[in-house]
């Protein structure tokens with residue numbers, strides 16, 4: 001149902017960049033809406049930190065009611081969060097969320113912009129954020145965005161005055177926006193940017209406030225509102241057959257990997273904007289008051305405006321093609337305008353409208369999903385004119401090179417078809433997100449081509465330009481080359497046409513843990529992206545590690561097929577960390593990339609080339625016990641990690657838990673947020689605690705306070721209160737406060753070194769109060785905060801043990817952090833130092 005509504009809506013709102021997707025047909029109402037936007041020369045930029053921060057109600061209002069060109073500058077691509085719909089995390093999650101933002105903008109009519117900032121995970125304050133981001137670099141990117149997009153008004157999602165009350169990324173986005181507002185017009189600021197851009201002074205800066213920022217509805221009612229503007233974002237658009245908040249709901253429902261699919265809202269609703277910079281409008285609902293948003297804004301624009309205003313006021317809904325000659329005339333005049341910014345922007349909009357009123361369908365497609373540099377492909381061209389206008393197709397160019405020169409009259413509804421053979425130049429770049437081509441830092445992406453900075457995605461490698469004559473006036477219209485195919489179960493599908501290497505390789509495990517000196521077999525899977533491909537695979541690794549063979553040959557007959565080669569890797573005798581890289585060599589070309597495909601129905605399929613590498617860790621780790629029972633919670637990779645160090649992990653189905661079913665395990669571990677998401681546990685909790693009482697070890701990883709509280713008296717055998725305490729700096733100092741406890745001594749001696757090299761954070765949702773039976777083991781804190789002792793708590797219970805930990809093992813183990821493995825092994829080994837009674841019985 002959802003897909004159907006989105007499909008219908010796409011027909012309604014044309015706005016936004018058109019990438020390889022099903023071409024949209026536009027009704028006269030859509031075209032009229034396009035013309036309304038064409039005739040508004042004003043720009044708004046909304047600024048926040050993450051995908052889903054943006055207020056789609058306001059973006060849609062500015063785009064569809066005010067008709068402004070409206071952008072959303074999301075400083076990051078949201079790499080740091082979780083994924084509710086698939087396996088993509090980190091960089092790949094950033095790619096998915098980038099596409100979800102673009103999908104949202106296709107619905108609400110906005111455009112999408114980014115900086116090079118990485119979403120590195122939760123940050124408590126802007127000070128930490130701006131250090132990790134490299135403040136000057138990201139400030140420069142915000143200034144670039146303003147200089148290129150040229151907004152008249154800027155709207156901040158967050159308050160720059162309240163650091164510490166929300167995610168540090170949020171406050172930082174507002175602080176950077178405040179600074180950039182003034183710097184964008186200063187020629188001395190970021191002067192190197194001025195080779196490609198001009199300075200620009202926005203007129204007003206707002207903070208998109210609401211009662212929430214005031215603490216309560218009541219406080220907001222009483223607050224001084226002299227500097228507040230308010231707009232009705234529930235307004236109904238008869239032309240579109242939808243209200244603004246309905247469009248906004250559909251737009252934010254594109255953020256599916258964050259679980260933002262939601263019901264539509266309807267009816268009048270106020271949105272508030274607090275003026276931070278610039279002059280206060282008299283009309284408290286007009287953000288653009290006093291800003292010239294008509295065609296007279298550009299030198300020479302008066303005549304164009306007169307023509308286009310007439311088209312709008314006399315628009316013919318029965319036959320929009322009657323306006324073609326006026327639109328072509330306006331286009332011709334527009335080409336004489338000196339103002340590059342407005343000429344380019346309005347030419348693009350005007351061309352789209354000309355295409356629509358003529359019912360013109362132009363497309364360039366392949367029937368193969370991808371190709372390699374140097375290969376030849378068939379390119380299909382189609383053009384059809386569904387109006388009585390005199391339109392001639394003069395020529396077609398691909399990437400600027402004229403390939404088809406034969407003047408053809410596009411007569412009413414006569415389909416023009418042509419097939420061309422084109423060769424992919426050897427210099428063509430592989431398709432992949434530009435911000436992932438070179439390894440970045442923790443806080444920023446490295447982008448070598450400065451022209452790409454800020455762009456939502458890598459421009460497509462192949463574009464076809466149809467050079468058309470409308471009544472003798474030359475108008476070139478450019479289309480991305482797509483891959484088009486039909487599927488019996490889905491119908492017609494458009495996908496981006498990709499350029500990929502001849503073959504790529506993949507190491508199955510991204511982290512390999514060697515808990516002793518035993519060699520491991522390393523399968524390397526080579527995938528062919530063309531027929532008849534052969535070459536060699538080479539593995540590279542640091543000193544001390546030994547491979548049985550450094551290279552092996554491969555040969556694959558058919559495109560899409562795979563061949564797996566197995567290498568044997570022997571670790572060094574002592575602790576060591578290194579990276580294993582696989583390199584495919586074909587005809588002198590070395591490719592050390594893995595090809596990852598991200599495919600969902602709500603976004604265009606994405607192809608990402610990731611480094612083909614794995615982290616290898618030689619640990620000196622001791623362990624006691626063998627069989628671990630694992631009850632999955634919200635989903636984590638801890639079981640796989642435990643198997644890597646030699647444990648046998650049994651995934652327990654909660655419904656199977658009964659009186660003695662857990663006795664066979666040396667320890668029972670609950671996955672992250674198990675009590676939050678597994679309802680069944682409310683019936684099984686007593687068996688879990690009983691198991692501990694009888695001599696077992698129960699390890700509970702982090703849960704959030706809240707939901708389970710209704711169902712469980714307590715998740716622990718003794719009082720334990722979960723708070724929102726977290727330590728987000730992964731390098732923060734950790735003190736071992738229970739030096740003599742077996743948890744930090746047996747079977748592995750834990751020292752402060754074991755807290756080096758952690759990733760993203762120390763942990764979250766630590767308990768802040770507990771009964772005396774618990775022993776806190778560690779103490780830690782973020783800078784400027786008071787220390788917490790709740791990260792790792794252990795209590796004896798009957799003959800066994802109960803452990804509660806908010807430490808982020810679910811991040812550290814899959815990242816191959818040695819100290820985290822040792823500590824986890826100690827937790828699993830608790831009570832096994834002097835063979836417990838149970839162990840003796842087991843023999």
Ligand SMILES: [Zn+2]
Nearest residue numbers: 049050053167
């Ligand atoms: Zn956010």
